[in-house]
Amino acid sequence: MSQDFSGKNAIVTGAASGIGAAIARDLAGRGARVLVADYNSQGAEAVAGELGAGALAYAVNVAKAEEVEAMVAFAVREFGRLDLAVNNAGISGDQQSTGEMALENWRRVIDVNLNGVFYSMRYQIPAMLENGGGSIVNMASILGSVGWRGAAHYVAAKHAVCGLTKTAALEYSAQGIRVNAVGPAFIETPLIEGALSKKQLDGLVGMHPIGRLGQPEEVAALTNFLLSDAASFLTGAYYPVDGAFLAQ
Template sequence: MTTVLITGGLTGIGRATAAAFAGQGADVVVAGRHDAELPAGAVFMHADVRQEDDIRQLVDDTVTRFGSLDVAVNNAGTEGAPGAVTEQSADSYAQIFDTNVLGTLLSMKHEMRVMFEQGHGSIVNVSSVLGHQGAAGTSIYVASKHAVDGLTRSAALEAAGHGVRVNAIAPGPIETPMLQRYESTRPETDLRASVPLGRAGTPEEIAKAVLFLGSDAASFMTGEVMFVDGGASAG
């Protein structure tokens, strides 16, 4: 039985990914800061990815309960408050980087600790197409996703000799609460217009790509950032 741990798994992409893995018969642990209705077949464990003690306990409890950690999906993230560079502060920086970057780093640290001992495992970090192109009004979020991509590639090189793969997925605009929040604050911005396919993606479409990266079908892939963005990064 495959054991899958998903941070930020209560809504959006994380929730769809949890449902997809559970549908394949995996043991799925969903981690978050707040209790909520779970995807069918998942187990909830409380954790704040910004707190190392929480992450250490989360990983250890997952292994204690299910015997292994085979796939980890580091999806917890925040867009913060959109705004120009001149409107940003140390606090707005920390709000985004502590979750998106520190949270990814701490999660990988403890996931890799267990996976190295096992001699196998697959980690999938959730980045963004905005990690590869600028976007006015989202400077700190964009920078955080650049950082996630760099962490992914560096960790992949460290993990390869231990039989552990580390990849990232870079979604384009996806129909999630995060996209809705962004649109409500910047109604003049139409992110869908930047997508050659002419629409936003669905969380389920991203979940299918995450399942691929986590599976043996991607056994020769590590250190990759996979774009699933309707062609937004092609131009």
């Protein structure tokens, strides 16, 4: 079955860099028209410009429901319909123990990483139903399956994203909408490289039995397979991309 996206229209949030940009590039390379959505408007414009005439940039704060609603309406208006969505936008937040976490730190991560995914599906699903269905991938994490010290906000959000994914899949699979979640381990992006010392980076690599960090393109490959017709019987599941991290 095909992984060709010709004639398909997609929204990718958090697409200005890293995993989101890799997903957008791969979708466009397979023929999709892509709305490159991100809080970073300049980054979104740069990626959309790289992808060519089939791509549009859109500035959005996914933590605000009204902005997400407007984003989906814009995609439908400009493309004519919505077929695919990748809800990838996310932030890490400050590392703080649960009993010491600042409430604003908690709220900010939950607003983006959890509420942003819910708002996205809330408006994407009706748009897809208007045209007989579609496919959604929500970006979770390995921390959607295990805990991590100092990251109660992030871990809680990613666990909840997996639950949202399963629930939406149950609700809409009979109406032609598939919903899956992808769980990357630590991925080699400028954000990680710039934030860690060599010693810290080596320690992070050592947590992955495969002996390296993942690449954004590796996450994009699985994500876009799940979006494609080749994955037509796959819905309601969580798929790690983790170099055996969770096998330990």
